[in-house]
Amino acid sequence: MQEEPEVKDESKTPRRKHRRGLTRIAAACERCRRRKQKCDEKFPTCGPCAAVGANCVLSERLTVVAQASPDGDDALRDELRHLRAQVTDLSQRLAQEKERSASVTQNQELKHDSTSPWTTGQPERLGNAGHEAASAVKRRQSEFEQGYYGRILRPTFGTAHQSRVDAGDKSSAWSLWKDDHSVETPSEHPQAENIASHEDHGLALTNIFFDQRWPHLPILHKPSFMRERFEPFARGEELSGVGRLQLFMVFAIAALEQSRVKGKHSYSHRDLFNIAIRDLNSVLTSEDPECITSLLLLCMYGRTEPQSVNMWHTTGLALRIAIGVDLHRAESIRHMDLMQAEMSKRLFWGVYAMDRSMSIYLGRPLGIQDADINLPFPLQLTDEDLENMNHNTVLPRTRADVKDMSTFIHLIKLRKINAEIYRTFHSVTTNYLSGAELDRVRQDLYSQLNEWLITAPRYSFTTSMFQSPEWFQTAYHLAVISLYRPSYAQATPSIEALQLCADSSISLISCYGSLYAKNKVSYSFVALSAIFMAAVTMLYSLRASPQVRKDLTRQVIETNINSSLMLLRGISNGREVAERAAHVIQGLGNAVLSLFxxxxxxxxxxxxxxxxxxxxxxxxxxxxxxxxxxxxxxxxxxxxxxxxxxxxxxxxxxxxxxxxxxxxxxxxxxxxxxxxxxxxxxxxxxxxxxxx
Structure with missing residues (x-):
């Protein structure tokens, strides 16, 4: 009889920790290896890491590397390793972007979706814990909006009770716009999201922006904007919050320009603006260049709608961010490629120009001094040049082109002169110079203005007001008025100064009249302030000097007064502020005409x-x-x-x-x-x- 084999009691036999023949994971991830747990080696995220939402990073420590073969296996293995690393990186970035988009969408739904349990507060669905969570989310969102969202959208010109400084100690803009509530409130539910797919109106508005407003502030690169913003939106793809805001701000600014000509399918710029600011909370969380760009687009809109955007706060915020990342220093662009360097220069000098304009018009300090800036001007290149040109063979254009930086560069030069005039003659604590020294400084600045006008670029054809000869003339004459009118440095101008003030004032009114006759002038509080100040300065010069009155006739003065009144009312499209300005000019004009x-x-x-x-x-x-x-x-x-x-x-x-x-x-x-x-x-x- 054959003896049966002895059966061993496995329960009494100690288990071996490592038995021969077991399959061992070849390449456990870093987390599983560190925790000494089994890794299923799933790619790009293993099971244990996916279960806890951890970042899964492949490890090569346990990988069994075969001997290199002469047929090039090493090269293939290196390429595979590189591709795996790329996939891991892209997967992580995609997850972060999805998480950010989900957060923005949740915030928007909490604010706008009336059927959401977070807003309706249904107890059977939320419970006490849900109510507390909803209240906390709403409270945080409210605090966020009050701190940033609401402040950016406050009116540029506050009401009288918001400031104890008498309006007569500020600029004319403050006195004209204070307590102005004439701007209508945008509709709460604008229906213009489908603008890009409706008879190509989105493309038309985009072209209007880049043809007419872009030369004055070229902070966007058109090919990149079309590729990253407009085209995906036109295809129905979802944009990021900051991308959507920039797109609809471009639409809104272009609609302001288009409002001069009532189109058959024109869209309300206020509706488009209202759509854009839905994503305003994403601006301050975006990358610095995107944030600055978005803030400047808001300022471009605010020039026409100062009751919709707090120009002073928004411009200052953009400038502080730009300085904080050293955009004003040439060293900041040293290691950038051509595209990045040029767009950085455009961005900073755009903030600079906006800061100078706002500070001077609002009678407030300059945000940065010229002595602190060593960043060069942008190269005189077009967007197509940046897109196609090799950075090793950059040759700026020798002739001005409507699509290059010639207008913008010339504007920056003017803002530098404007700032020097303001600092020397209109600063509140300006040091009083002797008569001879004051005349010398003024004559030097006047020579710079004349050189600036003579060297202004000329274009054979342009649709932009900012590239017309009349606009360069108005900018020149406005600077001359600021240079010679009564100021903190010299409250009582000389006869020669009064004569120059009168001549420049009349010329400025005439140039704006020419732009208006060609339907090229767009309403903005800057344009209205310029016309108003020219009329006041003209009347002041006549009031102060019998010699100036002697050189003109009563009929000529009446004509210029009527021209200024027509312009104030014509470009303002019925705004209350224009009637205020016209009332002032009419009263002062009657007082001056009585002297004749x-x-x-x-x-x-x-x-x-x-x-x-x-x-x-x-x-x-x-x-x-x-x-x-x-x-x-x-x-x-x-x-x-x-x-x-x-x-x-x-x-x-x-x-x-x-x-x-x-x-x-x-x-x-x-x-x-x-x-x-x-x-x-x-x-x-x-x-x-x-x-x-």
């Missing part, structure tokens, strides 16, 4: 006449932002052999000098020509502070 009547020139000053002239003179300097400086002069003056001093006023600049001197020249001499009584008058009585 014989009885107005020779009659004796009665009490009523003197008070009326006081009010007119006070109002003129109030529009120049000099209300608090009207008693402060650059040099003593004598009236009938006596120097007038007002010890009770003290010094307007806060120094210890107890005396303030009133300087009287041609602007005020007719107030005293007939013996206006000063015995019982103080400085405060002479120039009452009840503003216009």
């Amino acid at each position: 009547d014989n009885e107005g020139l020779h009659r004796t000053n009665t009490g009523n006449d003197a008070n009326e002239k006081q009010n007119v003179d006070r109002e003129f300097l109030s529009w120049f932002g000099l209300k608090s400086r009207m008693m402060k002069a650059t040099a003593p003056a004598e009236i009938q052999g006596e120097q007038i001093q007002f010890p009770e006023l003290g010094n307007m600049d806060g120094s210890d000098d107890p005396l303030a001197t009133l300087s009287v020249d041609m602007a005020w001499e007719d107030l005293f020509a007939q013996g206006f009584g000063m015995d019982s008058s103080t400085g405060m009585d002479f120039f009452p502070h009840s503003g216009f």
